[in-house]
Amino acid sequence: MRKRVFTVLSMLVLVSLVLGACGPAATPTPAPAQPTTAPQATTAPQPTTPPPTQPPAEKTLVIAIGADATYLDPESVMNNESGFVMSCIFDGLTKYKKGTSEPGPGLAERWDISPDGKVYTFYLRKGVTFHDGTPFNADAVLKELDRVKNPDNPYYVYKQEGVHSFADFTWGIVDSYEKLDDYTVKITLKEPHAPFLASIAMVWSGIMSPAAVEKWGFDVNDHPVGTGPFKFVEWVRNDHITLEANKDYWGGAPKVDKLIFRVVPESSVRLLKLEQGEVHILADVNPDDYQRIQSNPALKLLEQPGLTINGIALIADAKPWDDVRVRQAVNYAVNKEEMNKFLYKDAAVTAATGMPPILMGYPKDLEPYPYDPEKAKQLLAEAGYPNGFKYKLLCYENPRGYNPVGIKMAVAVQEYLKEVGIELELETLEWGTFLATRRRADNKDLGMVGWSGDNGDPDNFLWEMFSTDNIPVGNTSHYSNPTLDELLRKARTVSDPAERAKLYEEACRIIHDDAPWLFINHTKHVRAIRANVEGFALNPLQMFWYMEDVELK
Numbered sequence: 001m002r003k004r005v006f007t008v009l010s011m012l013v014l015v016s017l018v019l020g021a022c023g024p025a026a027t028p029t030p031a032p033a034q035p036t037t038a039p040q041a042t043t044a045p046q047p048t049t050p051p052p053t054q055p056p057a058e059k060t061l062v063i064a065i066g067a068d069a070t071y072l073d074p075e076s077v078m079n080n081e082s083g084f085v086m087s088c089i090f091d092g093l094t095k096y097k098k099g100t101s102e103p104g105p106g107l108a109e110r111w112d113i114s115p116d117g118k119v120y121t122f123y124l125r126k127g128v129t130f131h132d133g134t135p136f137n138a139d140a141v142l143k144e145l146d147r148v149k150n151p152d153n154p155y156y157v158y159k160q161e162g163v164h165s166f167a168d169f170t171w172g173i174v175d176s177y178e179k180l181d182d183y184t185v186k187i188t189l190k191e192p193h194a195p196f197l198a199s200i201a202m203v204w205s206g207i208m209s210p211a212a213v214e215k216w217g218f219d220v221n222d223h224p225v226g227t228g229p230f231k232f233v234e235w236v237r238n239d240h241i242t243l244e245a246n247k248d249y250w251g252g253a254p255k256v257d258k259l260i261f262r263v264v265p266e267s268s269v270r271l272l273k274l275e276q277g278e279v280h281i282l283a284d285v286n287p288d289d290y291q292r293i294q295s296n297p298a299l300k301l302l303e304q305p306g307l308t309i310n311g312i313a314l315i316a317d318a319k320p321w322d323d324v325r326v327r328q329a330v331n332y333a334v335n336k337e338e339m340n341k342f343l344y345k346d347a348a349v350t351a352a353t354g355m356p357p358i359l360m361g362y363p364k365d366l367e368p369y370p371y372d373p374e375k376a377k378q379l380l381a382e383a384g385y386p387n388g389f390k391y392k393l394l395c396y397e398n399p400r401g402y403n404p405v406g407i408k409m410a411v412a413v414q415e416y417l418k419e420v421g422i423e424l425e426l427e428t429l430e431w432g433t434f435l436a437t438r439r440r441a442d443n444k445d446l447g448m449v450g451w452s453g454d455n456g457d458p459d460n461f462l463w464e465m466f467s468t469d470n471i472p473v474g475n476t477s478h479y480s481n482p483t484l485d486e487l488l489r490k491a492r493t494v495s496d497p498a499e500r501a502k503l504y505e506e507a508c509r510i511i512h513d514d515a516p517w518l519f520i521n522h523t524k525h526v527r528a529i530r531a532n533v534e535g536f537a538l539n540p541l542q543m544f545w546y547m548e549d550v551e552l553k
Contacts, residue, residue, distance in 0.1 A: 058257045059258070061259050061281070064283065066264070072223075073220050074203060074204050075167050076218075078166045084283060086206060086224065086226075087547075088259060088544055089228045090207065091227045093106055093107050093124075095107075096541065099537045101453070101540050101541055105125075109125050117192030117495050118192055120196070120197075121186050122141075122186075129227070130209035132211055134211040134225075139179065140210050141185050148167040166202065169199065169454070170202055173193045173196060175189055175190040194459070194495055194500060195455060195459045195460065198457050199457075203543055204454070208220065231243060233258075238263055240263060241261045267284065267289065280532075281533065284399065285526045286404065289528075290347065293528050300529050301527075303524045304524065308402035308525075311520040312330075312520070315443075315477060316516050318444045323383045323384075328515045332373065332376040333373050333376035333422070335371040336521060337371065343412060348522060350520075359457075361501040361507075362458075363509060366509065391424060392425045392445045393446045394447040395434075395447075397430075403448070407426075443472065459492055468481075481510060484510050490503055536549075
């Protein structure tokens, strides 16, 4: 029986290779012009004036992304494609240190924290201007906070219909804000909040020019103006977004003149464009292409441990999933190691609980559920389902950052569960419909689920997806455990890292044992680049920070 699952995985891989091979043929490169024979001189050569010096050729760096951005106002959007672009346009008060998720100085050079952990005094960087010439100062910070905190503000971000904002996550803990002088701002929190500095380093906390907000209103979504290393120039929907270098960037002028994000939905076409030199960086890489990229000396494949989790949310408040034995059974029934090898090309590690092992507080001795279909059958029988059952699984079709193989993951899980008597009916929905359905309180269907870390803090995983407070939007498994809630709530307010780590260790063990998800894996962060791209550094949050350091050789 296991041979059938292996065969399905192999077929999924084969289909991917065939689809990849069906991309458009490469455009032939015109042959270079042949040198012509110079005419013979009939007279003695005359002295000539040296030719004028030619300006250096413009350098344009092109990044291929799988889908277009939606908005470009940091306070009004929460999808990665928008974040990729905004990470080059905007700065926040704090900024992750290069290649890490550790917050450091950004538009604030330094800060003080009151002994009770509630009052932050930020000392702002002087001499910085927005791309439209507006000075950056305390007034700009307060106006930005006001449009995410004050419902009476005419540009209050939540007045936009259908907006999906991170503002509540990043700034929701803020109780009040005031200007102490032109370059000093005091922000008071509702309660101590350990992840605060990391949260406001997120791309979703970038500071927008107040003049741009007044000029464009909510249309500032299409006319972003920040203080970052690149300025917005043009957005042709579903085709490309063009940025130009901010030569006056406070962090140092970029080494390329233009940066273009080109939308290329098909992974096979993205790879062809990279191979042909039409693009220099791939934001989304199909695991089936890893070997092809690694064998090409003109390309490089970069990877690092991912701040991701990928799985299936089990509906803990509906039968039969309200029985922990059933939830544990499906974790025993799926061979995640085999999936990692054949579907994810070993660019993933098996998950044991609700956050990646590279985060603070992950228990080093916690092991994933082993593949044990007989144990799964035993648990199902004990729970009263010796013959299994049927259930529906809602799926998204396209790859995500935390799941680069998309729906193929669900197909593999379907095959494994069939071996223990559980028949899953797969229903595929368009991404927006999928999200809306999964976040309904009355939804009782299982759903593919995943998360890419936003700020490098355990709270960003565990509180978002497993606290009772976040049912049903973040916690789509409807899982509720008062003991866990208390641990997570306490961990948010404790400032001592060692004490926080102990609280998260205990939380991770509870989530592992309660199994509100079928935990599958933590996919690695992977990018493909041309070999002539220098200075590009991955970061665990997967954004395009520090692009001012990137150059083309």
